[in-house]
Structures are given as C-alpha cells and as structure tokens.
Amino acid sequence: MRIITLALTFITFIAAIAFVGNVMAVPPEKTLEFAGGAMGKIIFDGKVHADKGLKCNDCHTKPFPMKGPNKEGSVKITAPHKIGEFCGACHNGEKAFSVVKDCAKCHKKAAAGY
Known part of the structure; x- marks a missing residue:
C-alpha cells in the first residue's frame, strides 16, 4: 500500500510540474x-x-480569447489603442507601460536600408 501511495504522489507531482509549465504566458523561448x-x-x-x-x-x-489550447485566437487589434482594451488592459501606464505613450516599446521599425 505504501508503494502505491508513493507512486501516486510521484505521478501527481510530475503532472503538477507539467501543468504549471504549460500555463505560463507565451513560453520564455518564444517570441511572436x-x-x-x-x-x-x-x-x-x-x-x-x-x-x-x-x-x-x-x-x-x-x-485575447483563444479557440483552445495551442490554437490561435481571432482577435484583431486595431489602432488607435485604448487604455483598457486588448494590451491596454494591463499596459495602462499604471500596471505596465502605456500603450498610448510608449509605442516604440512594442512597435519596431526596420532600420534604414533593410
């Protein structure tokens, strides 16, 4: 009985680690x-x-609702950005930098000649 309890505890622990790894924001190694x-x-x-x-x-x-795990959503973000909408829900100048005032933090123009 003790072996079964230890095995179930181990499996639960591994499953919890796998779950936590899957619920992070866009994975650290991924850039969109x-x-x-x-x-x-x-x-x-x-x-x-x-x-x-x-x-x-x-x-x-x-x-940004998604259609399901690992599936892209269908939200289209349009300008002008507004506080409280899309990225502006957090990027409001208080919780994170403002989508209205700090455009260059997300928008990157190509260098001249490229």
Whole structure:
C-alpha cells in the first residue's frame, strides 16, 4: 500500500510540474511577431511576460480569447489603442507601460536600408 501511495504522489507531482509549465504566458523561448502597420512590426516576448509571473489565462480568457489550447485566437487589434482594451488592459501606464505613450516599446521599425 505504501508503494502505491508513493507512486501516486510521484505521478501527481510530475503532472503538477507539467501543468504549471504549460500555463505560463507565451513560453520564455518564444517570441511572436505581428505586422503592426506603419508603426512597424510588433514584437511580443514571452520571456518578459513570464518573468512578470503572467500565466496563459491572464490574457487568454479576456482580452485575447483563444479557440483552445495551442490554437490561435481571432482577435484583431486595431489602432488607435485604448487604455483598457486588448494590451491596454494591463499596459495602462499604471500596471505596465502605456500603450498610448510608449509605442516604440512594442512597435519596431526596420532600420534604414533593410
């Protein structure tokens, strides 16, 4: 009986570690790029958000609902950005830098000649 209890405890522990690893924000090794229009492409760095302790459900219930695990959502972010909407839900100038005032923190224009 003791061996069964230890085995179940071990399996539960491993499953918990796997679950926690899967609920982090965009994985630290992953960077997403979006077109971004005239302002330049948008770089979304998973490591920056994961280092702040964000998990998938912090963004992917609302403001960025997804169709399911590991499936892209269908939200289209348009300008002008507003405090309280999409990225501006957190990037409001208080919780994180403002989407209205700090455009260059996300939008990266290509260097001249490239």
